[in-house]
Amino acid sequence: MMSDYHLSTKTLRPVLVKLGCSIALGVATVFAMPIVSSSLQPVLGTHSVGIAHAAEKSEKPKRSTRRTPAIRAKVYEKLNEAQMAADEKKYNEAIRLLNELRDKEGRNSLNSYELANLYNMYAFIYFTQEKYEQALDAYRNVVKQPDIPEAMELNTKYTIAQLYFVKEDYKGGVSTLLEWFKAKQALGEDPGAGAYSLLAQGYYQLKDLDRALKYIEVAINDYTSRGKVPKEQWWGLQRYLYYEKNDIKRVAAILEETLKHYQKKAYWLQLSSMYNELKMDSKATAAMETAYTEGVLDNDKELINMAYLFLSQEVPYKAAKVLDQAIKKGDVPATSKNLELLGNAWRQAQELKKAIPEMEKAAAKSDKGELWSRLGNIYLDNDQFDKAEKAIENAFKKGDLKRPDTAYLVLGMARFNLQEYEGARKAFKEAAKSEKSADYAKQWMQFMTKELERQEALKDG
Template sequence: MTDNPKSKTRLHPVLVNLGCSFAIGAAAVLAVPVASSLLSPVLQMSGPGQAFAQDSENKERRETRRTPAIRAKVFEVLNEAQVAADEKRYNEAIKILNGLRDKTGRGELNSYELANLYNLYAFVYFTQENYPKALESYENVIKQPDIPIAMELNTKYTIAQLYFVAENYRAGVKTLLEWFKFKEDLQEDPGAGAYALLAQGYYQLNDQDKALRYIEVAINDYEKRGKVPKEQWWGLQRYLYYEKGNTKKVVELLEETLKHYQKKNYWLQLSSLYNELKRENEATAAMEAAYEQGLLEKDKELVNMAYLFLQSEVPYKAAKVLDEGIKKGAIPATSKNLELLGNSWRQAQEVKKAIPEMEKAAAKSDKGELWSRLGSVYLDNDEFAKAADAIESAFKKGGLKRPDSAYLVLGMARFNLEQYDSARRAFKQALKDDRSADYARQWMKFMENELARQEALKDEI
C-alpha cells in the first residue's frame, strides 16, 4: 500500500494503489462526522422554565433525574447569545455568555442553566474551528449534575468526535466506550454510525482486529435493516482485509461495493486484484465496464485497457480503443502508441489499417526498429518493394534488436521482386544467427529449387 497505516494525518483509509500493474487511485480522508444536529439547537429546551425534552422512544427506560428549570431571564440571555452566534457575531456571543457565566449571588446559574451555557460556548468555538476550546466547553457540560440523560449522551458522543478531530484517538476511543456503556445500561442500540466511529478509532490505534470487528458490526447492522452501508465503511473494511493479505475477500467486497457505488477507482482496483489472482478475463471485463461507462479518461488508463484486450486475445477491441483515443486526443500520437495501434490492427487481421499507423510510427522514430516492423507489415500485405525499402531504412538508422529477422524479411521481399542475388545475400546474413538459421536455410533451398524449375522450363521451350 502507498499509505502508511500508522499515519496520523488520516482518519480513515480507502483501498488505493494495490501495487499491481493497473491499480490507480488516491487516498481519501474521512472527516470525523461532528454533525450539526449534535450541536444545535444549542438551547436544549422548549422554552423558559421547561426542562430538556427527552427522547420519547426510550423515555420509559431512562432513569428519572430531577433537572432544575431554566429561569425566564436566563433563557432570554442565552437566546440572545444564540441569535448572535447564528448571525456570526461570535465575539458578541462570547461576551454575552461571559456576562451570564460570571453572575454570583441570587443570580448564580443552576446546573442545567450552566450546562446550556457551556453547550452554547462549545457551539461558538466549534464554528470558529477552535476545537480545544469547544472540547473544554463540552467537558464542562457533562460535569454539571442532574442534566437530562439525553443531553449527557449527546454531549459525550460529541466529545468523542472532537477527540478524533484533535487526533487524540486514545481519548476518543475511551470516551466512546464510556458512551457505549451508558447506552448499554439504558438498553439502547448505539447505532451503526457509532460502531463505525469506534472502528476508525481502533484503526488509528493500529488495533486492526478490533477495527475490523466493529466496522463489520456497523455494516451488518445496515444490511440487516435493508440499508446500503456507507461507502467509507466498505473502504475501511477492504483496507483491513487487504492488510491481512486476504485478497479474495477484498475482491468480494469490491464487487459488493460496485453494486451501489459506481466509481472509476473501484473498477480499476477490482481489475488490478483480478490480475493479481490470475483471473485475466475478469480483469479485462472489470476495466471494460469502466471504459463503457466513459470513466476512463487518462491516456495511461486507455492504453492499459488496450493491453488488457490484447492479453485477452481480442486485438480488434484494443485497436478500437487506441484508434478512438488517438483521434480524440485522449491518447498522445507518440511513436510508441501508434506502433501499438498498428500492431493491434495487424493482430486483428486488419493489415490495411495497420500500415498507415505503422508508417506514422516509423516516421516519428529515429531508430531502425520500427522501420523493420513496418517492413514486416508491408510484406504481409504483399507490398514487396515497400517492404525492401523499409528494411533498408531500418539498417541505415540502426539499433535493430533482431537484425537476423530483418534480413529474412528483406530476403523474402527481394525474392518476390525476383531480385535473387540480393535475396541470397540477405538470407546468408540471416544464416549467421542461430535463431533464424533454419528458416533462412529453408528459404534458400526453396529459392534454389525455384530457380532450377525456371531453368528447366526454359530448356523445355
C-alpha cells in the same frame, strides 16, 4: 498494490453538528489519514429541556429519571440572546453575553441545568471558532453538572468523544467513546451503527486493525440486516482492512457489493486489480470493459491498460478499437509507441490494411530501426514486396535492431519475390550467420537455387 491503479486519494471527513446531527468519519475509495472539516448548527430549546447534543439524528433520548431543575425565564432569555448573536456570527458579542450572565448571576446562583446550558453554548461558540481545546473544556463542564438529564449527559459525552477525533486525539476519543458505549448499554439502548463506525475509525487510527475490522463490520451488518445500504466510507474502511490482511478474495467481494450502490471509476479499477491478483484475467478485463463502456476511463494510462487487457485475452480487435478511438479523440497521444501498439493490435486482428498506416506513422516518428523492420514484415505479409525491401533497408540505416537476422530474412524474401536474386542471396547469407536463422536461411537459398534451375530448364525447353 491497489494504489498502482491510479486511485485518487480522499480523506476522512468528520463533521460535528449540534442538536440532531453527529460526527461522521469515513474512509473514501482510497485509504488516507484524516483531514478534518467541520460545521456546527446551534439550536436553543423552547422549553425546559434546553440545549443538548444528539449522537444520531434519529435517536430518541431516554426519558430521564433524575429530578432536573428548570431553566428560569431570565436565564433562558439571556441564553437565547447569546444564541441569536452566534447565529449571526457575532461570536465576541455572544461570549460577552454569556460572560455577563455567568458573572451577574454568579455561578453559585445558577442551578446545575442552567450552568450545563451555559457551558454548552460556550462550547458551541468555541468549536465554531475552531478553538477545540476550549470547546472540550466547556463540554467537560457540562457533564460535571449534577442532576442534568441522562440524555444530555450521554449526548455531551458522545460530543466530547467526537471532539477528540476532530483534534486527532484518537486515544482520548476511543477511551471516551467506550465509556459512552458502556453507559448506553447499561440503559439497554443500542449505540447505533454510526457510533460503531466511529469507534472503528478510532481503532484504525490507533493501528488496532483487528478491532477496527470488528466494529466496522458491526456497523455494516446493522444496516444490511435492516435493508439499509451501508455508507460508502464504511465499505471503504472494511475493504482496506481486509486488503491489509491480504484477503484479496474478500476485498473483491466487498467491491462487487459496493458497486451495486456506488458506481465510481476508482472501484472498477480496484476490482480489476483485485481480479488480476486472483489470476481471474477474464473478470479483470470485464471489470475494466464495464468502466470503459460507462465512459469513466478518461486518461491515457487507463485506456492503454484497457487495450493491453484485451490483447492479453486475445481479443485484439477490441484493443485496436479502444486505441484507435482514443488516439483520434486526443485522449491518448499519438506517440511512436502508442501507434505501434495500435498497428500491432490491428495486425493481430488480421486487419493488415489498417495496421500498415499506423505502423508507417509509428516508424516515421521513431529514430530507431526496429519499427521499420516490423513494418517491412507487415509489408511482406501484405505482398507489398517493394515497400518491404525499402522498409528493411531503412531499418538497417537507422540501426539498433534487436534481431538483424530476421530483418535479413524478410529482405531476402522480398527481393526474391521482386526477382532480385543476387540481392536475395546476399541477404540470406547474412541471415545464415545467426544460429537462430541459419537453417531457415539455408532452406531459402536451396529453394531459390532450385527455382532458378527450373526457370533455366523452362527456357531450354
